[in-house]
Amino acid sequence: MSAGIDVPELRVHDVTVRFAGLTALDGVSFTVAPGSIHALVGPNGAGKSTTFNVLSGVYRVASGSVRFGDAELTALAPHRIAALGIARTFQNIVLTRGTVADNLMLGRHTLTRAGFLTSALRLPHVRGEQRAHRERVREIADFTGLGARFDTPVSLLSYGERKRVELARALCMEPKLLLLDEPVAGLNTAERAAMARTVASVRDALGLSVLIVEHDMGLVMRMSDEVTVLDFGRRISGGTPQQVQRDPAVIAAYLGGATDAPVGEETR
Amino acid sequence: MSEPPARRRLGPALLAVGWLVLLLPPFYLSAFWLQTGLFAMAAVIAAIGLNLLVGTAGQLSLGHAFFLAVGAYGYTWLAGSPAADEGLSGLRLPPAVAFVAAVLLTGVAGALFSPVSGRLRAMYLGVATLALVFVGQHILLNATSVTGGFNGRSVPPLTVFGFVFGDTDDGLTVFDVPFGGLERLWYLGLLLVAVASLLARNLLRGRPGRALGALRDSETAAAVMGVHPARYRAAAFTVSSMYAGAAGALLALVFQRIVPDYFSLGLSMSFLAMVVIGGLGSVGGAAAGAVFVTVLPQLLGHFADRIPLVVAPGSTGTGLDASDAADFLYGAALVLTLVFAPDGLAGLLRRLRLPRPRLRAATPQTSAVGEPAVGDTLKEQTL
Ligand SMILES: Nc1ncnc2c1ncn2[C@@H]1O[C@H](COP(=O)(O)OP(=O)(O)O)[C@@H](O)[C@H]1O
Ligand SMILES: [Mg+2]
Numbered sequence: 001m002s003a004g005i006d007v008p009e010l011r012v013h014d015v016t017v018r019f020a021g022l023t024a025l026d027g028v029s030f031t032v033a034p035g036s037i038h039a040l041v042g043p044n045g046a047g048k049s050t051t052f053n054v055l056s057g058v059y060r061v062a063s064g065s066v067r068f069g070d071a072e073l074t075a076l077a078p079h080r081i082a083a084l085g086i087a088r089t090f091q092n093i094v095l096t097r098g099t100v101a102d103n104l105m106l107g108r109h110t111l112t113r114a115g116f117l118t119s120a121l122r123l124p125h126v127r128g129e130q131r132a133h134r135e136r137v138r139e140i141a142d143f144t145g146l147g148a149r150f151d152t153p154v155s156l157l158s159y160g161e162r163k164r165v166e167l168a169r170a171l172c173m174e175p176k177l178l179l180l181d182e183p184v185a186g187l188n189t190a191e192r193a194a195m196a197r198t199v200a201s202v203r204d205a206l207g208l209s210v211l212i213v214e215h216d217m218g219l220v221m222r223m224s225d226e227v228t229v230l231d232f233g234r235r236i237s238g239g240t241p242q243q244v245q246r247d248p249a250v251i252a253a254y255l256g257g258a259t260d261a262p263v264g265e266e267t268r
Numbered sequence: 269m270s271e272p273p274a275r276r277r278l279g280p281a282l283l284a285v286g287w288l289v290l291l292l293p294p295f296y297l298s299a300f301w302l303q304t305g306l307f308a309m310a311a312v313i314a315a316i317g318l319n320l321l322v323g324t325a326g327q328l329s330l331g332h333a334f335f336l337a338v339g340a341y342g343y344t345w346l347a348g349s350p351a352a353d354e355g356l357s358g359l360r361l362p363p364a365v366a367f368v369a370a371v372l373l374t375g376v377a378g379a380l381f382s383p384v385s386g387r388l389r390a391m392y393l394g395v396a397t398l399a400l401v402f403v404g405q406h407i408l409l410n411a412t413s414v415t416g417g418f419n420g421r422s423v424p425p426l427t428v429f430g431f432v433f434g435d436t437d438d439g440l441t442v443f444d445v446p447f448g449g450l451e452r453l454w455y456l457g458l459l460l461v462a463v464a465s466l467l468a469r470n471l472l473r474g475r476p477g478r479a480l481g482a483l484r485d486s487e488t489a490a491a492v493m494g495v496h497p498a499r500y501r502a503a504a505f506t507v508s509s510m511y512a513g514a515a516g517a518l519l520a521l522v523f524q525r526i527v528p529d530y531f532s533l534g535l536s537m538s539f540l541a542m543v544v545i546g547g548l549g550s551v552g553g554a555a556a557g558a559v560f561v562t563v564l565p566q567l568l569g570h571f572a573d574r575i576p577l578v579v580a581p582g583s584t585g586t587g588l589d590a591s592d593a594a595d596f597l598y599g600a601a602l603v604l605t606l607v608f609a610p611d612g613l614a615g616l617l618r619r620l621r622l623p624r625p626r627l628r629a630a631t632p633q634t635s636a637v638g639e640p641a642v643g644d645t646l647k648e649q650t651l
Binding site: 005057058077078082083088090094095096097098102105106107108109110112114115116119121122130136139140169171173201202205206 | 467482489490495503649
């Protein structure tokens with residue numbers, strides 16, 4: 001694991017989120033160690049996406065704190081959090097009209113400076129910036145298997161490819177922390193394996209932290225260093241994949257819910 | 269998914285020919301059609317600006333007419349001479365300076381609206397901007413020392429380094445064609461349209477355009493990618509105002525006299541019609557929509573009496589009055605365009621150029637690119 005970028009710890013402490021009459025997160029705490037792949041699992045409605053929305057500044061907490069290094073994320077707007085090097089994907093793919101390249105270049109927003117006037121005039125430094133970043137974006141597209149689709153409108157891509165564009169766009173932010181909300185949901189077996197490989201090799205190559213929400217327990221058990229289990233907004237278990245797998249509370253939650261893949265079953 | 273090379277070269281070539289053809293009208297067209305063309309050019313500039321806001325940023329504005337008025341009256345007041353007998357004031361700036369200052373002034377007016385334009389989304393902004401048109405009308409009618417009130421104010425001609433873009437008796441003729449105000453303004457209009465579309469295209473293809481498009485498609489996604497939603501919305505509104513300001517100043521030069529009545533809610537609505545008909549989002553589309561909306565009614569009005577069953581105005585035959593017929597035809601054209609080209613004139617053109625089924629067949633199979641090349645690793649960036 002290379003330690004090229006300085007990745008801080010993510011410390012979620014006692015976070016509570018309420019929607020009218022519903023407590024979506026109830027005193028949740030967990031820590032994502034620098035450079036680790038940390039899985040967030042739990043039945044549908046457990047509060048996983050809500051956690052992501054808190055981490056990226058989209059939802060406000062009722063109480064609790066989220067620290068990323070020295071920064072208190074609960075006090076920051078989403079665009080400020082993005083600037084700290086936290087990137088995310090969405091459970092339901094959210095892409096912009098335009099080509100793969102357009103979408104990936106959006107990922108460079110915080111890393112580039114060109115403003116309205118300088119862009120309109122296409123000043124030399126704007127062109128230089130655009131060229132340099134486009135080169136890097138192309139590297140990331142190649143790496144995520146989108147090289148051949150670089151100039152294709154995203155509306156013409158398959159579902160699996162669009163999932164990849166989301167991942168690639170997040171990578172284009174050169175993040176320190178990558179939040180992936182169900183990155184392999186809806187993908188076929190080969191696509192799942194490829195996505196898992198990509199995520200693992202990104203972590204290995206760049207040394208960033210990954211927080212991943214995933215229902216495919218087989219995949220979670222194989223790739224993650226640590227697992228946090230949520231149920232009805234509460235953290236019911238946490239630890240290494242092996243520890244979590246044996247935890248009676250986890251087994252009960254999954255058997256009670258029964259809609260998701262049971263723990264430990266390899267869904268490959 | 270690159271276009272065939274021949275086609276790719278055809279586009280710019282057609283564009284170049286188009287621009288060359290646009291140099292000719294002053295030698296052939298009557299004053300009526302030159303004026304129509306100049307209105308169309310002003311509309312093109314305003315529509316390109318509104319398209320940045322509506323098509324790209326996904327915001328709605330009904331206040332475009334207000335900003336045209338700021339540009340038109342701004343130029344007139346900045347360049348105008350005080351006239352004590354009419355109670356008019358004016359700064360008597362060199363007209364070229366006044367023109368640029370009017371555009372900047374409109375930008376300031378647009379920026380002052382930032383607390384609203386940054387915060388409100390889509391429809392809500394649309395409703396809020398209604399207020400601008402009403403306040404604008406009130407100001408135009410009552411700030412008589414600047415605007416001349418109900419009867420308006422005459423517009424000083426633009427002069428650049430001594431060259432007058434207006435009717436003068438300097439006897440300028442080109443190829444035996446006397447060059448009066450409209451002929452001269454024609455080329456100024458073309459230049460402004462060229463600059464306006466070039467700047468807008470650069471903007472749309474650059475970082476701001478991508479950020480605005482992201483904001484339109486999902487505010488959450490855009491913010492999570494680092495786009496400051498309020499700041500970008502407000503900036504789009506300001507830029508779009510400046511386009512309206514330039515269009516307003518050009519219109520004032522063409523009209524030679526401006527009156528408050530013109531800058532009504534109806535004008536704002538027709539700009540919306542232009543960007544929707546043009547196809548939301550592209551510079552070319554907005555321009556096409558603007559030409560469609562400004563020129564078609566004039567064409568129909570001009571030729572309606574040649575259509576069967578349509579009678580000349582005033583005559584007592586059985587049939588439709590020519591101006592009514594023109595209105596009906598124009599209305600029908602609007603509706604038909606929207607029904608058959610829901611993605612606008614720009615979309616229609618795209619579909620003619622790129623038949624979709626062939627495009628799909630030409631793309632490689634999903635699974636073939638579903639996996640990253642073996643051995644490919646991502647290195648840290650070296651920027
Ligand atoms: N914006 C919202 N408004 C109201 N309720 C919400 C909102 N977002 C999430 N919830 C509720 O919070 C709970 C947790 O949802 P979520 O975090 O999406 O679960 P999951 O673990 O499946 O991702 C659910 O009951 C959901 O209905
Ligand atoms: Mg979810």
